[in-house]
Amino acid sequence: MLNGTEDEEKWLAEGIAGIQHNAFYMHRALDSNNLREALKYSAQMLSELRTSKLSPRKYYELYMRAFDELKRLELFFKDDSKHGVSVVDLYELVQHAGNILPRLYLLCTVGSIYIKSKEAPAKEVLKDLVEMCRGVQHPIRGLFLRSYLAQISRDKLPDIGSEYEGDADTVMDAVDFVLQNFTEMNKLWVRMQHQGPGRVREKREKERSELQDLVGKNLHVLSQIEGVDLEMYKETVLPRVLEQVVNCKDDLAQYYLMDCIIQVFPDEYHLQTLETLLGACPQLQPTVDVKTVLSRLMDRLSNYATSSADVLPEFLQVEAFSKLSNAIGKVIEAQVDMPAVGAITLYVSLLTFTLRVHPDRLDHVDQVLGACVKKLSNIPKLEDSRAMKQVVALLSAPLEKYNDIVTALTLSNYPRVMDHLDIGTNKLMAMVIIQSIMKNNSCISTADKVEVLFELIKGLIKDTDGADVDELDEEDFKEEQNSVARLIHMLYNDEPEEMLKIICIVRKHTMVGGPKRLPFTVSSLVFSALRLLRQLQGQEGDIVGEEASMTPNKIFQLLTQIIESLSAVPSPELALRLYLQCAEAANGCDIEHVAYEFFTQAFVLYEEEIADSKAQVTAIHLIIGTLQRMNVFGVENRDTLTHKATGYSARLLKKADQCRAVYACSHLFWVDDQDGIKDGERVLLCLKRALRIANAAQQMANVARGSGGPVSLFVEILNKYIYFFEKGNKQITSSAIQGLIEFINTEMQSDSTNPDSVADAFLASTLRYIQFQKQKGGVVGNRPNIIFFLFFFSNLNKVYNCTLNL
Amino acid sequence: MVLVLAIGDLHIPHRAPDLPPKFKSMLVPGKIQHIICTGNLCIKEVHDYFKTLCPDLHITRGEYDEDSRYPENKTLTIGQFKLGTIGQFKLGICHGHQVIPWGDLDSLAMVQRQLDVDILVTGHTHQFKAYKHEGGVVINPGSATGAYSSFTYDVNPSFVLMDIDGLRVVVYVYELIDGEVKVDKIDFKKTATAPSAH
Secondary structure, X not given: OHHHHHHHHHHHHHHHHHHHHHHHHHHHHHHOOOHHHHHHHHHHHHHHHHOOOOOHHHHHHHHHHHHHHHHHHHHHHHOHHHXXXXXXXXXXXXXXXXXXXXXXHHHHHHHHHHHHHOOOOHHHHHHHHHHHHHHOOOHHHHHHHHHHHHHHHHHHOOOOOOOOOOOOOOHHHHHHHHHHHHHHHHHXXXXXXXOOOHHHHHHHHHHHHHHXXXXXXXXXXXXXXXXOOHHHHHHHHHHHHHHHHHHOOOHHHHHHHHHHHHHHOOHHHHHHOHHHHHXXXXXXXXXXXXXHHHHHHHHHHHHHHHHOHHHHXXXXXXXXXXXXXXXXXXXXXXXXXXXXXXXXXXXXXXXXXXXXXXXXXXXXXXXXXXXXXXXXHOOOOOOOHHHHHHHHHHHHHHHHXXXXXXXXHOOOOHHHHHHOOOHHHHHHHHHHHHHHHHXXXXXXXXXXXXXXXXXXXXXXXXXXXXXXXHHOOHHHHHXXXXXXXXXXXXXXXXXXXXXXXXXXHHHHHHHHHOOOOHHHHXXXXXXXXXXXXXXXXXXXXXXXXXXXXXXXXXXXXXXXXXXXXXXXXXXXXXXXXXXXXXXXXXXXXXXXXXXXXXXXXXXXXXXXXXXXXXXXXXXXXXXXXXXXXXXXXXXXXXXXXXXXXXXXXXXXXXXXXXXXXXXXXXXXXXXXXXXXXXXXXXXXXXXXXXXXXXXXXXXXXXXXXXXXXXXXXXXXXXXXXHHHHHXXXXXXXXXXXXXXHHHHHHHHXXXXXXXXXXXXXXXXXXXXXXXXXXXXXXXXXXXXXHHHHHOOOOOOOOOOOOOOOO | OEEEEEEOOOOEOOXXXXXXXXXXHHOOOOOOOEEEEOOOXXXXXXXXXXXXXXXXXXXXXXXXXXXXXXXXEEEEEEXXXXXXOOOEEEEEEXXXXXXXXXXXXXXXXXXHHHHXXXXXXXXXXXXXXXXXXXXXXXXXXOOXXXXXXXXXXXXXXXXXXXXXXXXXXXXXXXXXXXXXXXXXXXXXXXXXXXXOOO
């Protein structure tokens, strides 16, 4: 409203001009010690403050001008040698001013000097002034007038140890004065709300906020009075202030003043008057943001508690927690329309308070959670996202404080709060919990705690009613499930019995996850169980009677069941890998039939489920590699499995893959251990078969593309010949090796149109190797002596040699 | 001076939850020029983490890796040709589950000859190894998380940092033993080899 502002500027300018004009004459009067004139012009000057046209901010500007002038006037008044009138008479004289407002300003000014002169007890003058000011009932004018009174009286209060204290004057009088001024000012301030037409309510509230500090100043003054000790605060000050706060029934005032009380008075006072202070809260208007008030109170008290350890017993003695808890309950009860987010925010503040002041009192923490559960139960469906955020804050606070999920798991109300979250937020919270565990490297070591934990994160583990798994973003889903998979490794106990229980609980929960989740969780569970197996093996010697209930066989049964669940996905490649891991574990436990069974399962999957040729190549190599390491098999079983492996190797799709798999199989017939199989003939058979396949590959390539195929296959096979020759396989002769070398050279030369540099380099380095071995002399049967090589190389500091058999 | 991190077989999340915190605090971005990863990370998160340490990341496929597009083996060259001397190191990477028998020195030496590299970095056994043979050096950085392995019951988390300078490589191995990081160091020097076939 431009017009309005413009007008205001104009009126302000006029007012200031008026003040300056009269001030000029007033100064002249002061200079010539003319009291009469001084009074006349000062009164005229002060009349400018009688305006009702200005907003508080503009009025303030005007007021400050007048204030400055009044200071000079006061100086003049003080020096009665200048005007010759006693202060008592002066006090009388100024009351003759025509209008009440100037009169009262002058009276206050003189009153200040009157008190200073000590010609009358301070309390009487103060009482007189505070009563007289009643004459101005206009809110803005009255507030500024009383503010002036407060200002000039500040240093003249009959406080303990002040010069104004006497027989008649006590601190009580000072307190009375300030309280009365405060009360009247608050009344004026509240009255502003009801002035004028309703539609400018917002404007009015803004104007009122501009004036709030004038009212609040009184409380500040009270807090500064030395004589206001705890006793006085408790008996007099607080009750009377609160009385005014409650009775004024104005939400703006109530909010501001409650906050003011909390900020201005010391924390020890608050602690000792907690009941009174909190008692006022339910009596406040429903529109007052009492939760912020309480939060700030709790914040201050928390800070106070953590400031020094001596303070803590006080908290316990006044039963701070239960008082706060009850107060919050009452407020929530009283304000039926308070939205959920308000109530939950209150609980968050209370929880923060508890965690800072009484972190060891888990029962308090649980109590707060319980109160929240009660509140949430009364709400049919919580949909407010801000409220959800607050609940997440509520649940995260104990995690952050205790850094140890196990503590949070003991809070019985924790899962109940989680149950009230909507699905999305529930999962969010579950992730927060998991992240907390990972960050703190926490280990959860008992079965019952694991059970509680998995109840908490059930939103991640399985489909809950109403949730649509397809809707979920794939990346997010993966992240969730990988988190669960990682979590499984944080569940551990040294005791095999307990560990088995843990694994069974995890299994119970994850098995119902559905085909989308199983591929993520099954692996972690399997390796957890394999680790348990090793634990068990480590304890083999100590098993007594009862504990024989847990045997490796039992664990293998469990493993089989777990891996079998992957067929529902289906996930044959993963299942194959896991079966092979189990086979190796069975080998380590020396249980032949179990190892055989696992190999059977792996082969079945290979035959029936793995059709992709690339996957087949990897799978067959894994089978061969695992089988090569098995020492638990008897001749028959080993033969059957080896035969299968070689058979499948030869039937891979691409010739090159066939060749490589078949020569890999050659190692199945030669194990370098003491008791290992060393069947030189069958090794050679394999290698020859590989050669035939490589040949066929060559010819096929010639026919299909008119050029040679992969010569490197031959070089690879050559390397294998050399390998077994050096191991002492009598079936492989040096002439055979020589022949092979010549054959390869022929092949390479005949294919000179298409040189294969990779194969050339490979052949070259192979030949170099042979040369090197020959130079060492007597290659037959010797393993290359590594230490011998060292002398060829300089600057060798240390050799990590414990892995080599020297 | 070129720093190359050789690391692998983390098996996150199947066998281990995360890298040990002590390792994580040592591996900071900006210090390493190349990362060589033998495989079995296994998830994208680990890949992304390595990418933050160093953008020049070379990974080969392990049998449990989620991303099947990683190559079976890879070579890279470090250093430059200098007149008169060959001041280059050729590194080869291969996870190792393809090389049977697993962990066998001589079979790995064959792969080294096949790839024609000076240093072969390989994994799969979760056991740190560094040995020199006639054709070069084979390094196995072990498992960075100490993941379960059918090869050994005692897996300590480990990784390797190579400092390549001209013809010399210093191999630092970091192992987490009983909660403490222990460092060991091995020197290798490359002799000027005969010029290759081309």
